[in-house]
Amino acid sequence: MAVTTNMLASLRAPRATLRRMLAGPPREERALMLLMAGCLVIFIAQWPRLARDAELQKLGAEAEQPLQMLIGGTLLAWLFIMPLVFYLVALLSHLVCKALGGRGTAYGARLALFWTVLVISPLMLLYGLTRGFIGDGAEATLVGAIVTIAFFAHWGLCLTEAEFGPSAEGASA
Template sequence: MPVTRDIVATYRGPRRVVRRLLDMGEREDRALVMLVGACVVVFVAQWPRLAREAHLAERDLNPLLGGALMAWLFIAPLLLYAIALISHGIARLIGGRGTAYGARLALFWAFLAASPLILLHGLVAGFVGPGLGLQGVGLIWCGVFGWFWLSGLREAEWSSA
């Protein structure tokens, strides 16, 4: 199934999508592509906000873009791998029977599946700026991401399949 259909299907039932991805077998390359794809989307989502900041502060945009590139394509993947490992360890402590790959897949897929809301957040940050709208979209993203991640982690760690 194409990734866009899987993203839409995740909004209807995140556990089913994660189960289907897990049933495809352990493929670290697939998990890494999901993670890098999500990080690229987040990097692109930063552009409107960074352009707004550069314009308002009368600064050059390129250093801001370079910093965001470094953060989202080099540092964030490492941190997300660490978060996935920690979440797997915590799940094991409370009775999880899954693998570290399953925990990584659940986190990386949740990050990618929630990426349309990150794009919306970036647009609101760039065109509307700080305020209640930006906070609302950010809160919605956090809730959806948490729902996807915890549902996927539950499927990866505690599912009998």
């Protein structure tokens, strides 16, 4: 299936979609591609907010930070640092699940987290647009809360499938 088709299917049935993805042999390059695609979309989602921040700083008395500097820092954060953070979080979540009786693999935990990052990334576009056009406020807080809840709900379902579901039956860590 195409990634976009899987993303739509994952909104309806996240566990079944991840189960299908885990059915094949472990493909670390695919997991990394999913993570990098999600981080790229989240990086792009930051642009409206960064443009707003750069413009407001020009009008204020604060030190000016050109838009290119803000985008460069965000690029470094989302495409170089956050993938490493996500790898660490996936490993820690696998170890916690293993301590709780999980039967999955570290690859399954990584795929669950990386897939969630990609599936939730379109919501991050909405959040970025809200922060860019409306700014901080109740609307941005509401959209941010929706994105956060959706992320943890989807990740929880996927991680449960990877560690405790039928796809983890014969797996070894």
